[in-house]
Amino acid sequence: MxxxxxxxxxxxxxxxxxxxxxxxxxxxxxxxxxxxxxxxxxxxxxxxxxxxxxxxxxxxxxxxxxxxxxxxxxxxxxxxxxxxxxxxxxxxxxxxILDLAVNHTSDEHRWFAHSRADRGNPCRDYYIWREGRGGGPPNNWNSWFGGSAWQYDAPSGMYYLHIFSPKQPDLNWDNPAVRESVFQMMTWWLDKGVDGFRMDVISLISKPETLPDGPGGDLSPFCINGPHVHAYLQEMNERVLSRFDIMTVGECPGVTVEEAKKYAGFSRGELNMVFQFEHTSTTDGPYGKWSDRRVWLPDLKKIFFHWQNGLKGAAWxxxxxxxxxxxxAVSKFGDEREEYRARSAKMLATCLxxxxxxxxxxxxxxxxxxxxAFDSLGDYRDIETRNAYRDLVGGGCVTHDEMMRYIHRVSRDNARxxxxxxxxxxxxxxxxxxxxxxxxxxxxxxxxxxxxxxxxxxxxxxxxxxxxxxNAIVRDGDFMPFWPEHDKILGYTRSLNGDTLYVLCNFTDERMPLLEIDTHGRYLETVFCNYEEPGPWALRPFEARVYLVRA
Structure with a gap:
């Protein structure tokens, strides 16, 4: 390491x-x-x-x-x-650290204003422009915010790509001038004293030159972890990031453990860390995130344990x-009912x-x-939420009441x-x-x-x-799943220099008997519990208990 x-x-x-x-x-x-x-x-x-x-x-x-x-x-x-x-x-x-969105800009950015002004402008190639096909868009890609991922620009007679809103045209990272402009801007902020960047959807910046049709209009297989993404990030690291003592974290939709080792491997020269979203996607349904499903703990455990062990010694x-x-978090992974809200919020913090x-x-x-959980759709400001309501309710996929249940569960405005x-x-x-x-x-x-x-x-x-x-054991200790088959308790140990930390978390509103813990005769010291009074040898509803066995 x-x-x-x-x-x-x-x-x-x-x-x-x-x-x-x-x-x-x-x-x-x-x-x-x-x-x-x-x-x-x-x-x-x-x-x-x-x-x-x-x-x-x-x-x-x-x-x-x-x-x-x-x-x-x-x-x-x-x-x-x-x-x-x-x-x-x-x-x-x-x-x-600043949030940096460089997969796309606003259509009001001066680069895009110059780009759409005429086909001969030096900024034209700052964005991804294509001729139409058969009287329509260049391919069948759908935007992640709904509708086609292509917007027709009448003055120039061409389409530009936007993975998100039509007002968020994608930058063409294959153009060295784009990369140079981005690197200069990043350096400007770092010279000002900022301590790093969280990089928005950074795994999307590279697209295949051929822009083939996607299965069912899905652009994800071609835009996520695209053909040159790692080369561009290594260039960014060499030109900018490595010159400063900073933190970098990439938002990487669709990233796997193996891909994460490429983005954030200790010897890769790209980023320090990546956000993965496997655990937040465990409630997805037929309409993607728009669902009122509850989290199933065995799925959550499998994901957390896979990432903890998968990145060990290779990435962070x-x-x-x-x-x-x-x-x-407490509404999605815990229980927001009055009697359990605070308890489950503490349990979630302990667990993770x-x-x-x-x-x-x-x-x-x-x-x-x-x-x-606002009553009216009019109370929501989020473009993703409004577009999803338009597409799913307007398209006859779900009823108004069903969609409002989904919005109450997963809309981005819940956090805003x-x-x-x-x-x-x-x-x-x-x-x-x-x-x-x-x-x-x-x-x-x-x-x-x-x-x-x-x-x-x-x-x-x-x-x-x-x-x-x-406690260095939290940063450096080995990780081992504990009772991995249990479908109500998430447990693991952290071990360092002979000391062992046992973390046990009940994800239900039921009382859960504890299994035997073999401490090899050493004293089991309680260092954390989200109940005030000592408990029995069982986990109460949404209880988190942390034991330490010293060497």
Whole structure:
């Protein structure tokens, strides 16, 4: 294994700026709002902030459609605000990594404006343009946001590719000038002092030159892990990343363990880590993510154990339950009912954050925030959610009531409701009208209330993250599944220098008898439990128990 790097010890706190803290009453979170909450993040035990996009954007996809990489979105503030935030975070020992979307830009980016202006413009080849076929698009690919992945441009008489919205045209990474422009922009930010990048859908940047039809219109087999993706990332590493002491993590839909070793292998010269989404996809159904299925624990265990053992000694894991694109962790993987919400939130944290890897926790997860489940489709702002409703309900695939159940379970807006700071109007997020509705349960679930309660989810997170920081066994210990066939309990051990940590988590609302643990006569010390009182030799509903056997 390579020498120890700071990002292996990191606890990354993901901020969705639009929903974190509004400082000026316009209903939109901003950089000055984040600045006000730096001490909260430091006290939690996080030492890295991942900022979702703060660049100039028309907000077709809430900032992932970038119109200028080197300007701040005015809703969020100014470049001076960002530079102040960066300085103040560094004073507190907190690094900041930026979200970088370079698979595509906004159609309002100057590159695209020049590209579509005429076929002879030097920027024409910055994007993927093709002639139509048989009076229609160049191939049968469907966009991940619905409809064709090709948009016809009448003035030039050609189509351009967009894996996402028509307002998010894909960049042509085969063009060296595109790569040079991206590398210059990245270097500009790193020279400014940022501490790395989370790279949006980075596994999609390379497309095959022939652009063949996909099975049933699916572009995934050709765009995911495309033909030159690793060459382009190695070039990025050589030209930019290797020159700085930074953290890099790639969002890689469809990545396997073997592919992850290519993207993030210790000797590959590409990225530090990748996000994989096998565990978040365990509830998918006939309509992809749009489903109300519940997680089946044996599937979850198989995935976690495969990644822990598969990357051992070769690459580094990312540990996360949720993010800005996923429903709230406690609603999907735990139980949001009042009697179980806090208990299951603590259990989920214990289960995942004692595995080997870097912790990524999403704003509000440390409070046990839940899905909002708005009554009306009109309350949702997410383009993916609205387009899916149009396609599935409008296409006669599902009824309105069925689709609303799916939206309540998995819409991205479940994670994008405002951070719940206190019980004052709008949860202390804004003095104005919030850009999206606040979850009505904010009076019961909020940071102010949990900071004063030693038994709260927030207090438990602080203790758990401190334990990670102070015990090398969590970072470096060997991983071994425990009771792998059990369909209600997820268990594993971490072992280092003769010490063994036993992690046992009950994923049900039932009492689960424990099997025998052979400690070879050594004392079994309880170091964590999400129940306050000592328990019997059984796991109570959603109980997490952590034992340590010392050498």
């Amino acid at each position: 390579e020498e120890h790097e700071w990002w292996k010890d990191a606890v990354v706190y993901q901020i969705y700026p639009r929903s974190f803290q509004d400082s000026n009453g316009d209903g939109v979170g901003d950089l000055q709002g984040i600045l006000r909450r730096l001490d909260y993040i430091a006290e939690l035990g996080a030492n890295v902030i991942w900022l979702c996009p703060i660049y100039a954007s028309p907000n077709e996809d809430n900032g992932y459609d970038i119109s200028d990489y080197q300007k701040i979105q005015p809703d969020f503030g100014t470049m001076e605000d960002f530079e102040c935030l960066l300085r103040e975070a560094h004073k507190r020992g907190i690094r900041i 894991n990312c540990l996360f339950w949720g993010n800005h694109d996923q429903p709230r 954050y004692l595995m080997q890897g870097t912790v990524f926790l999403y704003q509000g997860e440390e409070l046990g925030m839940t899905n909002a 409701t405002p951070m719940q700071w206190d019980a004052s109007p709008n949860a202390g997020f804004t003095t104005g009208t919030p850009w999206i509705g606040v979850n009505p349960n904010y009076k019961e679930i909020n940071a102010q209330q949990e900071q004063s309660d030693d038994r709260s989810v927030l207090s438990y997170y602080k203790r758990l993250l401190r334990f990670r920081r102070e």
